[in-house]
Amino acid sequence: MTSLPPPARAFASDNAAGAHPAVLEAVTRANDGHVLAYGDDPHTRECEGRFRDLFGAPVETLLTFNGTGANVLALASMLGPAEAVVCTDWAHIAVDETGAPERVLGSKLIDLTTTDGKLRPDQLRELEHLRGVQHHAQPGVVSITQSTELGGLYTVDEIAELCDVAHSMEMTVHLDGARIANATAALGGGVETLRAFTIDAGVDVVSFGGTKNGLLGGEAVVYLDPTLARSARYLRKQVTQLPSKMRFIAAQFNALLDRDLWIRSAEHANAMARLLHQLTLDVPGIEYDAPPAVNSVFPCLPPDAIEPLRAWCFFWDWDVSRHQVRWMTAWDTTDDDVRTFAEGVRHILAGCN
Ligand SMILES: Cc1ncc(COP(=O)(O)O)c(C=O)c1O
Known part of the structure; x- marks a missing residue:
């Protein structure tokens, strides 16, 4: 143990962080008076315009309550009868949504094995034998996650090649962007970067994350190919993701997308x-596979150090077989939080060596 006080903000998750003050202010401003419900309001119209500006194209945007719902809505809009979703075995839709896509969509997920949470074009090509065979669910949608569930990134070229192969096999491409902002920042930081790995690369629909990046709650399904949004408004209601007081989700996104x-x-x-x-790189006992690409680090720790460290400042396990844990930062993590945490790590691991 250490007598050092723990950091004010822990490293459990970006979901553990509060909402950004600019978002809270926007919600307070949007609270004024009455507006029509279900998206027929000026905040939602502004938000739709902001997404069109962001992608530089006539995209259709539908706001939802949460990320699982955004993914389910996106996939519901994209799947045809008897079609399956192709994803990785690390995909949030496959392992962290309690089977919601399978239950709600009634569709098969083909979750392909990967070591790093990234789908490869050859894995798609290998599905060719399923196509046109009446005994197999037809691969209809490819879903990738950017940044990945393992804190990694696809390059622009990697996404473009996946899209090319998917489209050549008559599949459409969904991108789960619960952390699309972290990916955008890591790949260069500008709007051009975002466009390069999404609309320019050939992605058809994006689940655009807000909650992990300072919203109280809210995600956006952005149809980069607006023809796929044809039935989306009805499907959103059917999958229980139509917010009546939409203005508050829209206002949050308007603040997040502003400047x-x-x-x-x-x-x-x-x-x-x-x-x-x-x-923490040189702390005796810590081993890292790689430096962070986005906002999470995955150290392997001496087994005896994990519980005392967690009791001091909470975090989640990652790969228990390797004593690997996840430390995640958020929009509100301060330099001081990191320095305090790193010092505590050093103390506690020294006591365990
Ligand atoms: C990759 C990914 N997709 C989607 C989500 C959204 O999940 P939720 O339904 O909890 O908002 C998360 C949240 O952890 C995530 O990590």
């Missing part, structure tokens, strides 16, 4: 992860 707050917040979270990695 690149979404990128600045994510870049800050990423920078805090880099600092944490740097300050």
Whole structure:
């Protein structure tokens, strides 16, 4: 144990962080008076315009309550009869949504084995034998996650090649962007970066994350191919993701998208992860596979150190077989939080060696 007080903010998850003050202010401003419900309001119209500006195209945007719902809505809009979703065995839709896509969509998930949470074009090509055979669910949608569930990144070229192969096999491409802001920041930081790995690369529909990046709660399904949004409004209601007081989700996104707050917040979270990695890299007993690409680090720790460290400042296990844990930063993590945490790590591990 250490007598050092723990950091004000722990490293459990970006979901553990509060909402950004600019978001809270926007919600308070939007609270004024009455507006029509279900998206027929000026905040939602502004939000739809902001997403069109962001992607530089006539995209259709539908706001939802949460990420699981955004993914289910996106996939519901994209899947045809008897079609399956192709994803990785690490995909949030496959392992962390309690089977919601299978239950709600009634569709098969083909979750392909990967070591790093990234789908490869050859894995798609290998599904060719399923196509046109009446005994197999037809691969209809490819779903990738950017940044990945393992804190990794696809390059622009990797996504473009996956899209090319998917489209050549008559599949459409969904991108689960619960942490799309962290990916955008890590790959260069500008709107051009976002467009490069999404609309320009050929992605058809994006689940655009907000909650992990400073919203109280809310995600957006952005139809980069607006023809796929044809039935989306009805499907959103059917999958229970139509917010009546839509203005509050829209107002949050309007604040997040204003003057690149979404990128600045994510870049800050990423920078805090880099600092944490740097300050703990030489702590005796810690081993890292790789430096962080976005806002999480995955150290392997001496087994005896994990519980005392967690009791001092909470975090989640990752790969228990390797004594690997996850430390995650957020938009509000401070330099001081990181330095305090790194010092505590050093003390506690020294006591366990
Ligand atoms: C990759 C990914 N997709 C989607 C989500 C959204 O999940 P939720 O339904 O909890 O908002 C998460 C949250 O952890 C996630 O990590």
